[in-house]
Amino acid sequence: MSDKNEKLKIALLNIHGLIRGHDLELGRDADTGGQTLYVLELAQALSEQEKVGEVLLITRRVEDDEVSPDYAQPIEVLNEKLRIIRIDAGPEEYLAKEQIWEHLDTFADNLVVFFREQEILPDILHSHYADAGLVASHIANQLGIPLIHTGHSLGRVKRRRLLASGLDIAQLEQQYKMTQRIEAEEITLATAERVITSTHQEIAEQYELYDHYQPAQMRIVPPGTNIQQFTPPDGDELQSDLFKRITQHLSSPEKSIILALSRPDKRKNIVSLIEAYGQSEVLQQHANILIIAGNRDDIDDLERGAQEVFHELLVAIDRYDLYGKVTIPKHHRRDEVPLIYRIAAATKGVFVNPALTEPFGLTLIEAAASGLPIVATEDGGPRDIMANCLNGELIDPLEISSISTAIEKLLLDEAYWQQCQQNGLKGVTEHYSWEAHAKRYLEIIEPIAARTEKLLRLPVERREMGRDERALVTDLDLNLIGDDESLQTLLGLLRDHRKSTKFVIATGRRLDQALKLMKKHRIPEPDILITSSGSEIYYAPKLTPDTAWTKHIDHLWLPHRVTKLLDDIPGLERQPKSEQSQFKLSYYINPEQIDIDAIKSLLHREELSVHVQLAFGQYLDILPLRASKGMALRFVADRWQMPLERICVAGGSGADEDMMRGNTLAVVVANRHHEELSQLEDFSHIYFAHKPYAAGIMEAIEYYNFFETTSEQATGSN
Numbered sequence: 001m002s003d004k005n006e007k008l009k010i011a012l013l014n015i016h017g018l019i020r021g022h023d024l025e026l027g028r029d030a031d032t033g034g035q036t037l038y039v040l041e042l043a044q045a046l047s048e049q050e051k052v053g054e055v056l057l058i059t060r061r062v063e064d065d066e067v068s069p070d071y072a073q074p075i076e077v078l079n080e081k082l083r084i085i086r087i088d089a090g091p092e093e094y095l096a097k098e099q100i101w102e103h104l105d106t107f108a109d110n111l112v113v114f115f116r117e118q119e120i121l122p123d124i125l126h127s128h129y130a131d132a133g134l135v136a137s138h139i140a141n142q143l144g145i146p147l148i149h150t151g152h153s154l155g156r157v158k159r160r161r162l163l164a165s166g167l168d169i170a171q172l173e174q175q176y177k178m179t180q181r182i183e184a185e186e187i188t189l190a191t192a193e194r195v196i197t198s199t200h201q202e203i204a205e206q207y208e209l210y211d212h213y214q215p216a217q218m219r220i221v222p223p224g225t226n227i228q229q230f231t232p233p234d235g236d237e238l239q240s241d242l243f244k245r246i247t248q249h250l251s252s253p254e255k256s257i258i259l260a261l262s263r264p265d266k267r268k269n270i271v272s273l274i275e276a277y278g279q280s281e282v283l284q285q286h287a288n289i290l291i292i293a294g295n296r297d298d299i300d301d302l303e304r305g306a307q308e309v310f311h312e313l314l315v316a317i318d319r320y321d322l323y324g325k326v327t328i329p330k331h332h333r334r335d336e337v338p339l340i341y342r343i344a345a346a347t348k349g350v351f352v353n354p355a356l357t358e359p360f361g362l363t364l365i366e367a368a369a370s371g372l373p374i375v376a377t378e379d380g381g382p383r384d385i386m387a388n389c390l391n392g393e394l395i396d397p398l399e400i401s402s403i404s405t406a407i408e409k410l411l412l413d414e415a416y417w418q419q420c421q422q423n424g425l426k427g428v429t430e431h432y433s434w435e436a437h438a439k440r441y442l443e444i445i446e447p448i449a450a451r452t453e454k455l456l457r458l459p460v461e462r463r464e465m466g467r468d469e470r471a472l473v474t475d476l477d478l479n480l481i482g483d484d485e486s487l488q489t490l491l492g493l494l495r496d497h498r499k500s501t502k503f504v505i506a507t508g509r510r511l512d513q514a515l516k517l518m519k520k521h522r523i524p525e526p527d528i529l530i531t532s533s534g535s536e537i538y539y540a541p542k543l544t545p546d547t548a549w550t551k552h553i554d555h556l557w558l559p560h561r562v563t564k565l566l567d568d569i570p571g572l573e574r575q576p577k578s579e580q581s582q583f584k585l586s587y588y589i590n591p592e593q594i595d596i597d598a599i600k601s602l603l604h605r606e607e608l609s610v611h612v613q614l615a616f617g618q619y620l621d622i623l624p625l626r627a628s629k630g631m632a633l634r635f636v637a638d639r640w641q642m643p644l645e646r647i648c649v650a651g652g653s654g655a656d657e658d659m660m661r662g663n664t665l666a667v668v669v670a671n672r673h674h675e676e677l678s679q680l681e682d683f684s685h686i687y688f689a690h691k692p693y694a695a696g697i698m699e700a701i702e703y704y705n706f707f708e709t710t711s712e713q714a715t716g717s718n
Contacts, residue, residue, distance in 0.1 A: 007053030013132035016097035047082035061086035123449035133188030166548030224434030232371030251324035257349035276403035278320025341370035368424035389427030482693035535583035630658025669696025
């Protein structure tokens with residue numbers, strides 16, 4: 001600022017999508033969603049602050065018969081301090097964000113011309129998303145204006161999700177310009193004075209992946225919530241038509257409501273809430289459960305993952321005979337959600353988010369603003385929210401008793417419930433309202449604008465895109481786990497090399513069991529988690545399932561024929577339901593009664609296309625023919641274009657053998673010199689360590705000089 005007494009002039013850049021000051025077309029397409037609403041509400045909140053003199057919301061001008069003429073206006077005045085400025089760049093018609101990249105230089109030049117025509121330059125540029133970050137970086141460097149950045153989503157993380165959906169690297173480049181986007185994000189991080197994030201987890205698990213990550217650059221400012229829209233109950237909620245509609249299947253609708261609201265997604269872990277309720281007579285006596293899980297006409301019409309979630313919910317309801325106590329309405333409108341929260345609050349109920357992973361937790365803030373105490377997973381964003389609001393209980397989502405105990409505590413202690421309600425209302429106002437957001441934001445940018453606070457950058461080392469990546473792959477049981485001291489040393493080593501080395505866990509356990517074991521031993525979420533003996537693949541940071549892998553292995557898979565054939569064979573016993581999954585049938589095998597070759601022969605005679613594997617001489621898994629840990633690992637390596645020679649595999653049972661054969665580097669730790677792998681001792685690329693557990697893995701890392709090995713060296717060593 002040229003004068004300390006002058007008010008701030010802030011320019012917010014949001015280039016793609018459609019943005020105007022009224023009737024946002026949210027959901028019109030992938031580019032007009034939550035980010036658009038966030039930036040507009042931020043601009044409005046800043047314009048209401050006394051310290052702010054002017055806010056410019058800068059976007060791309062669009063003149064297209066397919067969209068409203070509103071978007072063709074060069075300037076739209078929203079109030080005396082807030083204007084939307086639309087800049088020409090490229091063709092006039094509306095373009096998806098992936099098509100705008102080649103026009104960003106023009107956008108930057110035209111925006112500089114606009115700024116030069118103004119009486120005074122902005123004090124701060126604030127870019128939103130990678131495209132605006134690249135433009136703002138050019139202008140910040142040209143005009144000397146400090147840059148603030150908010151990523152909204154990041155290319156390195158998005159790339160994982162898109163690969164999980166079935167796209168390959170070539171398609172990513174063609175459709176999403178992913179390399180260009182990631183490079184733009186690196187340039188933005190190299191230029192920005194501050195980066196605004198929503199949670200601590202976003203910094204640790206996402207931004208840390210970037211070469212230009214600077215910890216001192218990061219500031220956490222939770223997004224604002226419209227506390228005019230989400231309000232506590234006024235007394236009329238239980239007489240509303242909506243209350244009658246959503247409780248029509250409940251035997252005692254007057255009871256407190258335990259509310260869960262989320263997508264029908266396995267990671268949301270809603271079935272654990274049903275199990276906690278089903279195992280608690282106290283909860284069934286005092287409350288009903290209301291689950292809002294999207295809209296549906298017919299479960300069979302939903303995508304496969306959602307079908308599985310509803311199947312699990314219905315099976316759990318039936319197992320515990322919860323008819324008349326649990327309701328899952330088929331339909332609700334978006335504008336009814338605030339009233340649903342208020343209805344639950346009016347019944348002295350509780351909002352529950354039992355998700356396995358929750359990066360932020362916007363529903364928790366909405367519930368708190370509605371006067372509804374919360375019970376939430378201790379993972380990620382809820383920790384920050386609970387620390388600010390003190391309005392409920394954090395739970396271990398993998399422990400059923402943790403969920404039921406937390407809900408009981410709130411429902412049975414009316415004074416505690418009231419205290420949590422009031423704490424939540426106060427905490428939302430202080431920390432999550434738009435006014436609170438704007439004030440915290442100004443505290444960050446004022447010294448930047450005044451040039452009294454400048455980021456002292458640490459030296460960084462750039463890596464060539466995709467050239468330095470390698471992966472360490474390990475099983476969990478009796479391999480990674482067994483010596484906690486060595487384990488923590490190994491995890492520290494992996495953290496030191498996180499930018500170049502992916503951490504992969506491949507286990508026979510189901511996802512929930514693997515997460516429980518990892519939590520017990522303080523193992524962070526790996527970059528890639530292969531579970532159920534290779535039949536499921538998940539990616540950090542949101543445990544995104546690889547749906548392409550699911551489609552790939554669902555080939556000639558006939559589990560009912562397999563179980564019909566094997567279930568009555570002497571010497572075979574089906575393992576508990578907790579060990580079974582969609583693409584894995586698990587048995588105990590008695591080697592004195594039957595051997596694995598006989599099982600394979602029987603299945604082949606029946607022309608069943610399956611993969612049969614034995615672990616530790618007693619655990620038998622039947623998988624689709626295309627599924628195994630080794631095939632899953634190769635599928636991931638191919639997707640990521642990562643040479644197998646740059647992958648080090650630590651395993652030891654027969655289930656790990658196909659990961660260790662071929663071109664991967666491999667190690668069998670000392671405690672796992674199992675007879676199932678004795679035939680591999682003559683392989684030069686399989687190292688038999690002298691130390692057990694994680695210490696053996698570190699021994700192999702040193703033996704292979706793994707963190708320094710190039711593709712050429714690794715190939716030569718074979």
